[in-house]
Amino acid sequence: MAERAFSATRLPGFATVAIVVFLALYAPIITLVVFSFNDANSVAVWGGLSWRWYQVAWENTLVKEAAVRSLIIATSAALIATTVATMAALGTTRRAAFRGQTAIYVIINQPLMVPEIVTAVALLIFFAWIKVATGYQGLGYLIAAHSAFCIPFAYLPIRARLEGMDLSLETAAADLYATPWQAFRRVTLPLLAPGIIAGAMLAFVISLDDVVITEFVKSGGQDTLPTYMLGQIRRAVTPDVNAISTALLALTVILLTAFFLLTRKRD
Amino acid sequence: MPNADLYDHGRAAGGWLVNKDVAVEVRNAVKAFGQGDSAVRALDDVSVDIRKGEFFTLLGPSGCGKTTLLRLIAGFETPTSGEILLDGKDITQDPPNRRPVNTVFQSYALFPHLTVAQNIGFGLEMQGRPKAEIAAVTANMLALVQLGPMAQRKTSQLSGGQQQRVALARALAPQPKVLLLDEPLSALDLKLRKEMQIELKRLQLETGITFVFVTHDQEEALTMSDRIGVMSAGKLQQIGTPREIYTSPLNRFVAAFIGETNFLSGKVEPGGVRLPSGDLVEASGTEGRSGQVTLAVRPEQVRLTRAGEPGALAATIANWVYFGTDTHCHVTLSDGTQVVARLQNPASGESGLERGKPVALRFAPGAAQVLGD
Numbered sequence: 110m111a112e113r114a115f116s117a118t119r120l121p122g123f124a125t126v127a128i129v130v131f132l133a134l135y136a137p138i139i140t141l142v143v144f145s146f147n148d149a150n151s152v153a154v155w156g157g158l159s160w161r162w163y164q165v166a167w168e169n170t171l172v173k174e175a176a177v178r179s180l181i182i183a184t185s186a187a188l189i190a191t192t193v194a195t196m197a198a199l200g201t202t203r204r205a206a207f208r209g210q211t212a213i214y215v216i217i218n219q220p221l222m223v224p225e226i227v228t229a230v231a232l233l234i235f236f237a238w239i240k241v242a243t244g245y246q247g248l249g250y251l252i253a254a255h256s257a258f259c260i261p262f263a264y265l266p267i268r269a270r271l272e273g274m275d276l277s278l279e280t281a282a283a284d285l286y287a288t289p290w291q292a293f294r295r296v297t298l299p300l301l302a303p304g305i306i307a308g309a310m311l312a313f314v315i316s317l318d319d320v321v322i323t324e325f326v327k328s329g330g331q332d333t334l335p336t337y338m339l340g341q342i343r344r345a346v347t348p349d350v351n352a353i354s355t356a357l358l359a360l361t362v363i364l365l366t367a368f369f370l371l372t373r374k375r376d
Numbered sequence: 377m378p379n380a381d382l383y384d385h386g387r388a389a390g391g392w393l394v395n396k397d398v399a400v401e402v403r404n405a406v407k408a409f410g411q412g413d414s415a416v417r418a419l420d421d422v423s424v425d426i427r428k429g430e431f432f433t434l435l436g437p438s439g440c441g442k443t444t445l446l447r448l449i450a451g452f453e454t455p456t457s458g459e460i461l462l463d464g465k466d467i468t469q470d471p472p473n474r475r476p477v478n479t480v481f482q483s484y485a486l487f488p489h490l491t492v493a494q495n496i497g498f499g500l501e502m503q504g505r506p507k508a509e510i511a512a513v514t515a516n517m518l519a520l521v522q523l524g525p526m527a528q529r530k531t532s533q534l535s536g537g538q539q540q541r542v543a544l545a546r547a548l549a550p551q552p553k554v555l556l557l558d559e560p561l562s563a564l565d566l567k568l569r570k571e572m573q574i575e576l577k578r579l580q581l582e583t584g585i586t587f588v589f590v591t592h593d594q595e596e597a598l599t600m601s602d603r604i605g606v607m608s609a610g611k612l613q614q615i616g617t618p619r620e621i622y623t624s625p626l627n628r629f630v631a632a633f634i635g636e637t638n639f640l641s642g643k644v645e646p647g648g649v650r651l652p653s654g655d656l657v658e659a660s661g662t663e664g665r666s667g668q669v670t671l672a673v674r675p676e677q678v679r680l681t682r683a684g685e686p687g688a689l690a691a692t693i694a695n696w697v698y699f700g701t702d703t704h705c706h707v708t709l710s711d712g713t714q715v716v717a718r719l720q721n722p723a724s725g726e727s728g729l730e731r732g733k734p735v736a737l738r739f740a741p742g743a744a745q746v747l748g749d
Contacts, residue, residue: 280481286474287498
């Protein structure tokens with residue numbers, strides 16, 4: 110009898126560990142979702158099923174404004190970050206390896222490595238100068254900040270997609286009389302599209318739930334959904350936060366599922 | 377080696393003439409990669425004329441510069457110095473999309489998001505040809521490579537051999553002046569490769585397009601080509617018909633790379649070359665040579681005869697290997713040199729070969745060839 114290959118699933122206690130881990134990951138989220146449908150005034154005592162807190166949240170103009178602001182920022186940041194990331198990915202992969210390539214990867218992915226709080230403080234000070242110099246107070250600061258830290262999240266799936274694409278595809282297009290623009294438009298872009306969409310969705314989700322940088326950069330009256338919720342919870346834990354969180358969760362799950370389906374396709 | 381020896385036409389006294397029979401002319405092409413002392417010369421002063429309508433093969437081991445030369449003609453690389461002419465027109469600086477030259481890539485490089493028909497029509501579409509013409513040419517091409525029923529498939533649904541045909545049809549559809557083929561058969565298995573060799577030759581004859589074919593496979597080169605350019609270390613070592621390359625190799629590299637060869641050293645004397653064993657061998661290519669030279673003799677041109685025959689080289693049988701159609705007999709000359717003779721097997725009976733048996737060698741007339749350095 111040949112010995113069977115090592116398998117973690119046959120280690121003693123595997124099932125127990127798995128259950129504990131899944132409970133730790135999902136029990137709080139399940140509780141949150143369940144209690145968002147709670148009819149009672151408390152976040153801890155169950156009082157029957159209802160849409161009550163969703164209604165409360167929906168009728169709260171502050172929540173609605175914060176939600177719209179969040180969507181504006183996340184959409185703008187995703188668009189800007191994805192555009193920049195696509196250009197960066199094309200520049201770093203559609204050519205032979207070059208000196209300094211690793212350094213460029215590190216620079217592009219810098220927001221993943223620098224502690225977020227450091228970036229937040231740096232942006233606070235930097236934007237303060239600009240505010241003084243220009244007098245501009247709008248959402249532009251938040252959009253700029255979010256775009257910057259979303260770039261690596263958009264860059265990674267786009268680069269992964271490009272690295273799986275034979276460099277000779279564009280060469281073949283050029284050989285078949287395509288101008289550089291035609292080669293990009295007709296060959297590179299259609300093949301890259303799933304990567305770009307995946308990158309944009311990832312950037313959108315990352316922007317949507319950012320707290321730290323937003324908290325530092327926002328001016329008065331510029332709460333996003335997460336910072337609004339943080340503010341609420343500081344005063345009192347109200348069940349409408351559960352409802353807003355569950356709505357955010359649903360949106361994120363839908364986008365991430367689409368992300369995985371798109372990146373998995375055509376492999 | 378003097379480059380002028382390689383030329384059999386095209387260079388009239390005192391200048392460059394536009395030769396109507398020449399499709400591609402490469403003049404003194406140099407391609408260096410890297411800079412300064414670490415620069416590598418992938419192509420080192422290569423000049424060649426490729427004639428219209430011929431099947432020209434660039435043959436050489438990997439890293440010899442054959443693919444670089446192909447990429448230079450396609451326009452994917454620019455030469456460090458030198459010129460490329462197409463139909464007498466200088467195209468050295470033209471980008472690939474402005475050269476009426478198409479390539480069949482080693483990896484095929486088919487567009488995975490397009491159908492077979494869209495792949496084949498791509499070149500024509502980029503040229504801005506009318507839709508009706510694209511459809512007609514695509515249909516013709518599909519028929520030419522026998523892929524009609526596959527027109528609407530995605531290329532990923534095709535077998536390797538079918539993908540190869542799509543790549544060919546795609547490159548032929550815009551009717552290029554020259555078709556470049558970069559080791560297109562290397563990814564196919566042996567049987568398919570043999571079929572595609574015949575197929576390629578047929579397509580070349582039917583379309584009349586000049587083919588420039590890159591390969592490291594000597595058999596492929598010998599069977600398909602009108603002429604072969606043998607490359608090594610960034611230089612063209614010899615240009616000639618398959619027969620010329622095989623029977624009259626110019627130097628040791630060509631002789632060793634194509635087929636099997638016995639190398640014998642000796643001294644040029646009146647009437648032939650004197651081997652260390654003292655025997656005088658009649659050889660071609662002694663004119664203008666003196667001193668030590670290397671002789672090349674193909675194993676199938678070596679004959680074994682009875683020991684002691686006058687004028688033959690005394691030898692002993694060291695070993696022999698049976699191959700079915702023939703037997704490779706390894707013999708040792710009196711000075712210790714090993715020579716291989718390829719002997720056709722008799723229809724029946726024993727070969728009479730025995731290890732240690734004294735025999736004599738004779739080379740077929742004109743078989744012994746003095747090599748250049």
